[in-house]
Amino acid sequence: MQTIKLKTPVSILSSASVAGVKEGLGPLKNFYDKVLEDAEWGEKTWEKTESKMQTFAVTKALEKANLKPTDMNYIFAGDLLNQCIASSFGLRNLEIPFFGLYGACSTMAESTSLASITVSSGYADYAVAVTSSHFCTAERQYRQPLEYGGQRPPSAQWTVTGSGAMVLGTGKSPYITHITTGKIVDMGINDANNMGAAMAPAAIDTLTAHFKDTGRTSDFYDLIVTGDLGKIGKEIVIEKMLEKGYDMRSNYNDCGCMVFDLEKQDMHAGGSGCGCIAITLCGFIMEKIKSGELKNVLFAGTGALLSPTSTLQGETIPGIAHAVAISREVD
Amino acid sequence: MAYLGSFIVGGILCAIAQILIDKTKLTPARILVLYVVVGTVLGALGLYDIIERVGHAGATVPLMGFGNTLAKGVMKAVNEKGFIGIFTGGITAAAGGITASILFGFLVALIFTPKDKY
Amino acid sequence: MTNKEYIDYVNKKTPNSKILKNTVLAFIIGGLICCVGQAFSDFYRIMFNLSAEDAKTAVPITMVFLGALFTGLNLYNKLARYAGAGTIVPITGFANSIVSPAMEFKREGLVLGLGAKMFTVAGPVLVYGITASVIVGLIYYFIGGMM
Numbered sequence: 001m002q003t004i005k006l007k008t009p010v011s012i013l014s015s016a017s018v019a020g021v022k023e024g025l026g027p028l029k030n031f032y033d034k035v036l037e038d039a040e041w042g043e044k045t046w047e048k049t050e051s052k053m054q055t056f057a058v059t060k061a062l063e064k065a066n067l068k069p070t071d072m073n074y075i076f077a078g079d080l081l082n083q084c085i086a087s088s089f090g091l092r093n094l095e096i097p098f099f100g101l102y103g104a105c106s107t108m109a110e111s112t113s114l115a116s117i118t119v120s121s122g123y124a125d126y127a128v129a130v131t132s133s134h135f136c137t138a139e140r141q142y143r144q145p146l147e148y149g150g151q152r153p154p155s156a157q158w159t160v161t162g163s164g165a166m167v168l169g170t171g172k173s174p175y176i177t178h179i180t181t182g183k184i185v186d187m188g189i190n191d192a193n194n195m196g197a198a199m200a201p202a203a204i205d206t207l208t209a210h211f212k213d214t215g216r217t218s219d220f221y222d223l224i225v226t227g228d229l230g231k232i233g234k235e236i237v238i239e240k241m242l243e244k245g246y247d248m249r250s251n252y253n254d255c256g257c258m259v260f261d262l263e264k265q266d267m268h269a270g271g272s273g274c275g276c277i278a279i280t281l282c283g284f285i286m287e288k289i290k291s292g293e294l295k296n297v298l299f300a301g302t303g304a305l306l307s308p309t310s311t312l313q314g315e316t317i318p319g320i321a322h323a324v325a326i327s328r329e330v331d
Numbered sequence: 332m333a334y335l336g337s338f339i340v341g342g343i344l345c346a347i348a349q350i351l352i353d354k355t356k357l358t359p360a361r362i363l364v365l366y367v368v369v370g371t372v373l374g375a376l377g378l379y380d381i382i383e384r385v386g387h388a389g390a391t392v393p394l395m396g397f398g399n400t401l402a403k404g405v406m407k408a409v410n411e412k413g414f415i416g417i418f419t420g421g422i423t424a425a426a427g428g429i430t431a432s433i434l435f436g437f438l439v440a441l442i443f444t445p446k447d448k449y
Numbered sequence: 450m451t452n453k454e455y456i457d458y459v460n461k462k463t464p465n466s467k468i469l470k471n472t473v474l475a476f477i478i479g480g481l482i483c484c485v486g487q488a489f490s491d492f493y494r495i496m497f498n499l500s501a502e503d504a505k506t507a508v509p510i511t512m513v514f515l516g517a518l519f520t521g522l523n524l525y526n527k528l529a530r531y532a533g534a535g536t537i538v539p540i541t542g543f544a545n546s547i548v549s550p551a552m553e554f555k556r557e558g559l560v561l562g563l564g565a566k567m568f569t570v571a572g573p574v575l576v577y578g579i580t581a582s583v584i585v586g587l588i589y590y591f592i593g594g595m596m
Contacts, residue, residue: 149549194463337483341486352533392540400505435517
């Protein structure tokens, strides 16, 4: 069994998101708490900007929940930067007991999973889950300098600038009910410009495990979202899940395809990065759950567990996906 | 005529590289290395002279021309100075381009800051 | 499904680059950049009476300057999006590959950032170019006399 049903359902007390310029021009622009006006947000380095986004997301989410940092028992945070500096520097002044995570772009689901477990098991009254990514910090670490003149192949994805945070506790709707922790899946893709295809098998593996473990069918959910598979990965998931007998054609989407207008914004295969699912979940999806338009949602953060070193050494790209089920009502 | 030659030869050298990038997934850095080495070899064999006669700047501006300069320089230096020319010839001939790259690279990097892509 | 089957499946699903369009753009823009070089070559020879030999040095210096400047102005990467290899192969692209990491890593300091990272992309060109020239020199020295 990869799935646990939380003994006490965990409440999502609040969520907050901050998005970058390009994301702010996308179709979900009205759902972010803040949209940046430039890539720097008054900071000297983009790493500082990314940290500031995490500080903002957590502070804003706490404010919405009417809680103080001192009320929090734990914060689970991670990002894409080496040694996770966006999280540790962004959260160092909050004085909340801190667990730093690395799950690549699956971090939102990983942090939410762990935060839910601590709350549900009673070890925490409140816990926060947060993650972030920034196009400029990711480019310089994983790819080329910004001013370098290169062409992106059609399968390339665009790292989302943004941060999302959720405050978890107990009591009120909506609830986190199930957690499916993914296994590392590597099907031999080694093209770092085709991360969607590298991560899709992990998403398929985790989603299948979730349905098998819970006995739920895919149409139990109004919306199933994956983190950042983009256009190619999304098609792969739909086709392969259909082959396995799960028809997700009408209720499945990928945050990488939701966060940008792929055609108009010339985004090639779509958005990626920890922030991709974080801002989509903490903005748009939570809003739709609150309004009642969505009753049962399954979100699966997807991560490509590669590094610039492993890519240079010719390694294939291991993928991971963690799924978290959210429901407005529990029985 | 020199402009037509420049346009066509320069264009062809770029087009070949583009096909290599799209077809073989060779990264641009590898293309540049490949071009400079090919240029050196063609220069050594005297074949680049032919391309240059037709292509003018279309042969000297692409990085292959840099390879040709290195090869020509080393051969000239060997003629003039003998063995030591093997070590000094290449860079001596290419000194202008290399020094300019470092100098302008340094100055521009000092003055300008990279911008986000929106 | 084996890894190989999956990779084949993915290759079929992944859209190819638009090679024809890319190649035509690379040809045109790369060709035009070379024409700019030719114009400078003529300009130096006519206006400054530079010898053909000196013009051959002056042109790359000028093109490197322009490549560096356009990179600094945040224009080179915009052109490169369309031009692809058309902006990589000319020596302006070599300048771009030197300036862009130097600018990018300035925040890590002038010595270990700007200075050290300057040749992360362009360094290999010098390594293999100069090594190739030494090999050419060696061959030329030992057997060249016989030719």
